[in-house]
Amino acid sequence: xxxxxxxxxxxxxxxxxxxxxxxxxxxxxxxxxxxxxxxxxxxxxxxxxxxxxxxxxxxxxxxxxxxxxxxxxxxxxxxxxxxxxxxxxxxxxxxxxxxxxxxxxxxxxxxxxxxxxx
Amino acid sequence: xxxxxxxxxxxxxxxxxxxxxxxxxxxxxxxxxxxxxxxxxxxxxxxxxxxxxxxxxxxxxxxxxxxxxxxxxxxxxxxxxxxxxxxxxxxxxxxxxxxxxxxxxxxxxx
Numbered sequence: 496x497x498x499x500x501x502x503x504x505x506x507x508x509x510x511x512x513x514x515x516x517x518x519x520x521x522x523x524x525x526x527x528x529x530x531x532x533x534x535x536x537x538x539x540x541x542x543x544x545x546x547x548x549x550x551x552x553x554x555x556x557x558x559x560x561x562x563x564x565x566x567x568x569x570x571x572x573x574x575x576x577x578x579x580x581x582x583x584x585x586x587x588x589x590x591x592x593x594x595x596x597x598x599x600x601x602x603x604x605x606x607x608x609x610x611x612x613x
Numbered sequence: 614x615x616x617x618x619x620x621x622x623x624x625x626x627x628x629x630x631x632x633x634x635x636x637x638x639x640x641x642x643x644x645x646x647x648x649x650x651x652x653x654x655x656x657x658x659x660x661x662x663x664x665x666x667x668x669x670x671x672x673x674x675x676x677x678x679x680x681x682x683x684x685x686x687x688x689x690x691x692x693x694x695x696x697x698x699x700x701x702x703x704x705x706x707x708x709x710x711x712x713x714x715x716x717x718x719x720x721x722x723x
Binding site: 532558598 | 652658716
């Protein structure tokens, strides 16, 4: 059974940093493309960024609002996906989900809440 | 950037009725990369439909997707109590690479 468990969320001040983790199991993580999606309180879904499998180049792409501030990485030996968030803004407050990525976002974690506030 | 517009914003129906949800794109999108998700309060989204018309694993056959080009539809043939939720359409674009969601349709019990 596919399982994705996010962690690392919390309260951080504007300008601060946070690293989220997504522990994966139940599938061959090294072959998977992965994505981060966020949802601000009471709002819709917004993609944050994705990472390809190393076999497909391991490259990353980011949404415009986070480009240059957020970095996605992966550790296939630990079957874990990461989201390093720097220079955080109040508008980054959201639940952050990781998901597997095929033709669509097939399996999702339960999300972790990031609150950016002074 | 492609914009997805979902309609209606809220749909009020009774169990047993048929639901038709619309997703319109600002320009033509590839059906291969058009998906629908269901989200219940306090839960993560769940994939329902991918490739515009293929049901994801474990999704009941009362859910169906159709459409091409700029107009896509999610149909729920006979609503069950557990179907009342928010539904999002989503597409992937290649240039520049990115993922777009519609703003969502809330399906509520009448």
